[in-house]
Amino acid sequence: MPRAPIKIPLSQLARGQRATVECCALDSLPNEHRCLLAAMGMGEQCEVRVCRPGTPCIVQIDQTRLGLPRDIADRIMVTPIESKTP
């Protein structure tokens, strides 16, 4: 039986780690922040790469870099993507 994907807060990813922003990942945020983040490129199923963990948490989505405060990154749930071994 396949394991359910593990969801963790974006703030817990390590530098360089990639993850997928899951459906309902932004639900715990106020509506205005959720809409802004989605319009900035952090929509459902988008892939993020952590450029800098901590405060600010800097993530890259496609070619866009977003800086987020720690408390916002704490509330965005993502599914880490296993890095492929060479």
Added chain:
Amino acid sequence: MIPRVALLGNPNTGKSTLFNRLCGLRSKTANFPGSTVEHQVGRCVTKSGQELDLIDLPGIYSLVLEMPESKLCSDCLDGRVGDGRPDATLLVLDANNLTRNLQFAASALRRGLPSVVAINMVDLAQRRGLIIDEQAASQALGVPVIAVSARSGQGIDRLIEQLTRTATSSSIPNPDQPLPNSEPGSTASAIWAATVFARIAAHPDEKKVDGMTIHDRLDAAFTHPLLGIVLFAIMMSLLFASIYWLAQFPMNAVDGIFGWFGSGITSLMPAGTLRDLMVNGIVGGVSATVVFLPQILLLFFLLALLEDSGYLARAAFAVDRTMRRFGLPGQAFMPLLSSHACALPGIMATRLIPNQRDRLATILVAPFMSCSARVPVYALLTGVLFADRPLAAGFAFTGCYVVGGIAGLGTAALLRKTILRGPSTPMMLELPDYRIPSIRNALTVALDRGMLFLKNAGSVILAIAIVMWWMSAYPKSTPTPESVALEMRAVEIAPTDPSAAADLRIQVSRIDERTQQNGSFAGQLGSIVQPAFAPIGLDRQLTVAVLTSFLAREVFTTTVFVLAGAGSNAEGEDSGTLETVRSATRDDGLPLFTMATSAALLIFFVLAMQCLPTLVVVARETGSWRWPLLQFCYMTAIAYTAAFLVYRFMS
């Protein structure tokens, strides 16, 4: 009728650079009636002579967000503001962020206006190996698509040609597949954008980066809690020093030119009221306005360079944590720091702050920062206070800056907990790519800000300067018997001892200046309000000096020199002048500057809102006289209380 074209796009798409490329200097900052959100308007003239009016709307991520900028753009497209619906839109997309930008373009195209899409920064994209098919993009979006580089000028001529054709036609978007019926960021919109991207762009060499890139390393350094602050401090010191140092040359030139102009008028016109008005009122007033321009131009030029380089967004994060303790966002640091040169450009720079409450709090506390106009006052008073103790004078001088800073930040914390209470907007910022800033763009921004200052604040400052001149110059006093006697003595000895006669004439002019100052309306007003300043140790003469310094703080030193009999051209750094000021007396014969009076005045000038031009700019920036009035009352009350306590303690 000249066709009107609205420029729309996400932030950091190079939209304003493209606007500046299309309009050059034929542009200005404007507001729609009832809105405080700014936009640029300009005119683009094609090679064939066709004119287009361009409206550069603020960069937004979506037309439906609950933000003033989004609402303004939406209202403009629907014709709810301005002169009805624009004839066309120019949608500016970043070639390097196409999937997100396409989603925004789709939502704008759904409004049904004739449109042209400019895919900007295509040169950067090509360097990354991205190839964009204009033809396929035109088919997918149903409007003409032109790949351009606003910086290098690539594709601009084709864009202007196409824009002219579209703006004078009524062709509505006709995509070959339906546009998503949802806003940017939704799943449907993202899927549509991914499909279109796959059709119009090819990225044969794309590789996923797993390690740290140079961008990551720079971001980590610039936003590091310690290193980021250190780098920011270095950068700001350089910026601040450049403004301080570089601005002195044009400021001296402005002084020189207006001085020369005033002398010219003096020699050409017969003596009288009209000449006085021309030289001291109008030329003096224009000079008092224009003298602020160099600092404003320099600050906005350097800020535009820093913003364009991509550094400013990172710096805002570096100082955000510290500033949040005082209820202010990271973006408030820069305006507060620039206020140390002059509060006017500092207050104008608060437009970088997105949240209205944060911006208002920053505007209200900016004048607490010790500006360059306070420096001569600090130099004079610390010199008087600590005669022959330069080290103590130096500490006191530094202390003035510290006290001002603490009062400002403390007030900001107080404001955010009281009248400006409300949630702070967490800083969620897009960090633009690092790049070499465009000098051309920075020059356009600086010139625009300079013109805006002259237009909005300049006329009011000029009017105030003329009123202040009139109050100091009228009614005309008759020479005192002492002055007449000295003048006669000078005439007598002139043939035998010309140098002694010249000295006597200098004394005569100082006595006349002092008599005029005391007898003028400003002097009379000083006598009336003096009882209010008595508790902080000011006599009638010093009250006049404080009142006249309301136009500009540095006027205080000139007035004090005149009162002390050192002449209006005396220099504060001159030890002889300082000695004269120290030994000056009141009408009753007691010393004018006691330790207690000097200390009280010093703290008063650190904290008081003694600057009419700042009040005018605050009124312009906040759109109401309510805030500058509150600011004036609050700062005066704080300054008065502090001066009173210091005076009592030292007495």
